Each structure stands twice: as structure tokens, then as C-alpha cells.
Amino acid sequence: MKKMLLLVLAFVMIFAAACSNDSDDASDATVDKDGVVTLKVVFKDEGPSNPVAVKYFANLEKALKEDKDLNVKFELVEMPQGNYAEKLNLLLMSGDIPDLIYFQGGDQQIANQDLLEDLTPYIEKSEYIKDIMLPHNEERIKNYPYLLWIKPLDSKTPVIRKDWFENAASSDALMVDPTVENYHTFFKEVVQNADGGKPSYAVTVAGDIAELDTIFKMAFGLNQTWLEQDGSYINSKVSEQEKAKLTFYNQLYEEGLLDPQYLTKQWDTKEEAFYDGDAAVITGTNGKVIDIYNGKMTQVNGADAELVVLPPAKGEYQGFIATDITKESRGLAISSQSKSKDVAFEVLDYLASPEGQVLDRLGFEGEHFNITDSGTELTEKYYNEWYSRFWEPEAFELEKPLVTPLLSEPAQNSRDLANEFYNPDNSFIIPEEFVSKWDAMENIYKDFSADVITGKRPVSEFDDYVKEWNEAGGAEITEYANETIK
């Protein structure tokens, strides 16, 4: 008993001792005696152990000195392996806040503590950035002025091997009129044409229906997160259109057109199924990702297997899923604690300049590109490994034009399609007090939709699901949505 009391007493004492104030310290960007400004940068995969990142930032230092007479020294932060958002949050919450921070989620908590700089005045005063902002960037920065990510839309687009595409008689009809019915017919024919059991099924996705939604969601009338109905808003996940969409997905599943094991697929096994020929269609982020898919597919299955980009299904609307414009989901931020905010932004602005764009978009001269009499030639190494770390505006002009395009034809097609079907969403940032309810509602939806698609529950139970969803917080958040959406 005495030991027990001692144990409890020790615990209480430790706890009481713990209740003292902590002191925190913020980052302190320094200017040395030679006037060199040190900027601490944290960026996913761009730590000091990555030789390409070290060289990139060394080249950037030189370019800033030559072109802008700016003495900057970059200090890269090594991030541990694992979920970047999680590790970054731990770094920032420890009080170690770099000047320039790349976020891939988890930024709101930091912004809520006033640790991120409002970039609006910087953008207004910028020399280059204000001119390269894309429409969705402008909307997002208005709603959430802490993150900047000037990149093309990240919509995913469906792709299929060209030889399989041309082998299907229904492919022409699909391209001319990509209705849900024509898609269904095309999927069926692709599987019927299977040679040696390949493909096994028409389409696969990575673990959930988000990628399938990029093809079909809009066609079913689900063009926004919050749909207007009789003068008020309801969440698309509890709408009649959603019910129709799930019914169709269930049909795809029952007919063996949707991968029977889509729920246990990860991004890597999804891609493997595509290259191996088990899946005829997958979706990938337009642009560079489609470029990689195209490269790998032709490498594995020959030039005839070059990819064809499929259009989004057409119905009540046509397009890939609506683009969230509440905020950038990833991007660069400047610490409000930084002593060199202006310099940090100058770096970002320089990367939007013609000189900065050459460095960021093309890589290292002599390695990723060569300047010849015929123009700017991109090397194999560029196509295999280079990607822009910062900005990718639509306009990109060089003194000596590119001999070969930045993207392969399928990748460029996917990008053009994504831009053509840009459709801003009316979603909003979920307030902190609703986060756990939103999570519960999302799980109820995931559970029900997976069960309906795989035939474990009939779609006739949709009303029961809606009731459960509303009870988990849906009714409350819908009320909030109706007050929030302008």
C-alpha cells in the first residue's frame, strides 16, 4: 500500500512540476557581415541529403546574385521519412519555424496561430507573380492568403492504352459523345476484347471512389459540394444524384467492369495493374503524372501502348470534379516570425521571372537541357526526372524555343482537358469545432458507398444512410453551409 501511495505521489509531483511555463523561440534569419541573408527552407524531398536539391538551391543562389544582386544563402531543413504534413507540423509546433515553408496539408493550424504571413500585399507589389497567377490561384489566395502554389489545375484525367482504345468499335462514339451510357458500352467492349485475359476489368482506382468520381461525378449532376435545392443548399453526398451515381458504380462492379479489389488497391498497386494490363483505364493527375504513365507504359508494352486521354463523362454537366477554391491544398508560405520576409518573397518572385523559370522548369544546363543552334533541347534525363519545384504558369517562352515540348502529347492533352473543364467548387473551410463531426460524416459516407457499390447493402437504404449522416453532424453543418455560402 505504501508503495502504491508513493507511486501515486510521484506521479502527482511530476505532473505538478510539469505545469510550469515553457519558453519558445522562433526562427531568426540572419544577415552576416557580408550582407548575405540566410533563408531557412523546408520543402518536401528537398533536404540537404538530396544532391539534386542542394545543386538546385546553389544554382538559385548564384542566379539571384547575378540577376537580382541578391545575396541569399539557403539553409535546407532535413525532414524525417514518413508523412510530410505530420513531420512538418511537429517541426513547426516545436517552435522551429523556417522562413520559407512548403506545406502539403496541416497549414491551417499554423495559420490559426498567426504564424504565417498574409501574402496579399506582397503579391500586389510583386514584379512577376501577380502576372502569372492562374484563375484558381487568385480565388484561393482571396479566401486564404497564406499559401501560394502557382501550378496548373491538379484534376485527374482518365487514360487508356491507344492499341486497346482503337481496338474498341465504341471508342469513336465515346470521344464524340462521352455520355455515361457510352462510357458503359466502351468499358464493356474493352473487357470483351480481352486478349489472353487482359484486361481483367475496365477500370481501377486507388482504394476509394474519388478517382472514379473524376470521370463520372459531374455527369450525374454533382457539380458542387453543396447543391442548391429549393432555394437552400444540401450536401451532394446526401442528394438523389449521389444515389443515382452509386447505383451506376454498383452496376460497374456487378458486371466486373470496376476492379473487384479496388478497395484494397493503393496508388502503386493501381499503377502496377495498369502497366500489367489487368486494368484498362486508370486516372492520373494531368500533366507530369500522365507523362510518367505514358513513358512507363510505352517502356513496358511498346510504342503502340501510348496513352489516350479520355474525356470526362457528359450528363447533366460535364467535367472533372469541381475545383476546391477555398485554399491551396499545398503550397509555399512565409513565416510571420521571419526576419527576412521581403527577401523570402523576392526569391519567390524571382522564380516567376523569365530567368527563374528557366532554372525551375528546365533544370540544369548540360544535364537536363542544352542550348544549341536549333533551340533549347531537352534531354532524356529531363523527361525522366525533372519537375518544377515552384511555379508552372501557362505561358513559358524562351529566347531559344524548345525543340521538343515540355510534356508528351497525352500529357499535354490531359492538361488541356483539365483547363477546359475548370469548374470552381462552393466548398468552404470546415471550422475547427466541426472537424470531428465532419470526420464522422465522411466515414459514414465511405462505409455506405463502399457497401452499396460492392452489393453488401441495397441502394434502397439510402434514406437510412442520410438520417445517420444528418445525426452525425450533417444537419448542423448543412445549417452552417446555408449561412456561409454566398
Next chain:
Amino acid sequence: MTQKGIFQRIKKDWVIYLMLFPAILYFVIFNVIPIIGMKLAFQDYRVIGDNIWVGLKHFKVLFDSPAFFDVLQNTIIISSMKIIFFFPIPIILSLMINELRNGPFRKYVQSVIYLPHFLSWVVIAGVWISLLSPDSGGVNVIRNFFQLPTLDYMTSKDHIRWVLVFSEMWRSAGWDSIIYLAAIMKISPSLYEAARIDGASTLQQMRFITFPQLLSTVVVVFILNLGFFLNAGFDQVFNMINDSTISKIDILDTYVYRIGILNGQYAYATAASLFKGVIGVVLILSTHFISKRLTGKGVW
């Protein structure tokens, strides 16, 4: 024991205490010092400036969450299943290994059953997903051979918890049997000798000598395991969960990871961890005292 007695004992067995020192250091650094951080459960964390005391705010949010009790229920069910169905396996395994007399074969068996412990749950999840795959998985091939219908275990609400239990068994049974084997090793051979002279069979020796001698170790391990009752296996669930099974195997740890860690709500995550810790302490202490009263054996 008096202060003087403790020091005399340390002086006498200083080599043993020296060997114990790294373990004590480990627990102080990783288990005792973090208790200081538990105050965060009652604060709103500020990176710059002082944290704000909010009392039980995070606990209220936690208990008011619509998903919390579902998640807690899943955690309790999965943990109970693991304790009931998995806990005896390493004991049985150690008893079986102990009966193996062939040295090289015994070593081979031990190596094979220890091996899965060194694989990460990412790899194990991949192996089990392939093994249980409805179209090419070994389990369904066997089922089909016996004219049984194909089952998709990984997406089945009825089977997924069993998948967790059996995959845990496959991974940890061998490793967890080491402690029992060590306990068996220190049983005096003269007891077996005497039993053999009295005509005891192998099974009787196991029943009347090995198992009773093993009981105190079993009790201690069981009580200590109860301290981790609400740790139903984050890595395992995280790698095996999918949309179809989320309602059955979403546990406290995965929930806290989503809401707390990924959203940077560390105070909320700390409140959940403290809740788990308190439950663990209560379970350990109550089981210890019950065990003391019933069997005279406990953790101390």
C-alpha cells in the same frame, strides 16, 4: 526495505543493476519524461507565447464526438479478441517448442516463427492482402478446392477483425513465446527427473510441472498486456483499413491520428492519449490486486 538495505543490495549485485541501467534510462527518457507533456491535454497549444489553460475542453470535445464511442467500442472489441484468442498462443507455442528435442530442427522452427516479427506492418498488410485476395489468394484457392464460395476477407465486415487477430498471431506469436521459453528454461530439471521416475508421461510433465511453474510469468505478462489494452494496433489497422471496414476497425489510435496528428491538433491528441493511459493504469492496478487476492501472484 531500509535505505541502507537498498544500497547494500545494489552494491552486492552491482553488475545486475548495471545491466538494468540502460532499460531504466530508456523508460525514463521515453515513458516518464513525456508525462510532463501530458499537461497539454488541458491547454490550447501556442507555438509562440504561453499555452492557454482550457481545463477539460479537449476531453469534452473528445467525448462529445459522434464517432468517439464507436471508435472506443471497436478498440475494446479488437483488444478483447486479441487477448482472448491471441494471448494463449505464445504460451502453447513455447510448450510445444520445449518438447522439440532435435537441436537444429528446434532452432529452425524458432527462426521461422520469430521472423515475421521483424517485418513491418506495411509488408505484412501487403502479404495478407495477397494471401486473402478473392481471385488469386491462397486461402480462396483452398476454399474453392473444397467447393466453398470465394470470400473477400479484407473488405468483409464480418471477417476483418479476425484478419487482425490472425495476422497479429502470425507476426507476434513466435516472438512473444521467447519470454515463456526463458521461464521454462529455468525450471529445475530435477523436477522432471523425479516425475519421470514416478512414471509421468510427457503430457503429465507439461501439465503438472511446466505449466504451474510458468504461471507466475503468464500472470505478470497478462497484467502488463492489459496496460496496453486500448492500444489495439495502430500500424496494423492503418495498413489494413479500407472504406468498407472503417466502421468495424477504426480504433482510437487511427481516429486520434486523423483528427489530432494530421490536423495538428496535438492538445486533442494528448487528451485522447491521457484517457488511454489512465484506462491502462486502472486496468493494471485493478488486475494486479485481483490477481494478488485470488492467486497470491501479481506484478510485484
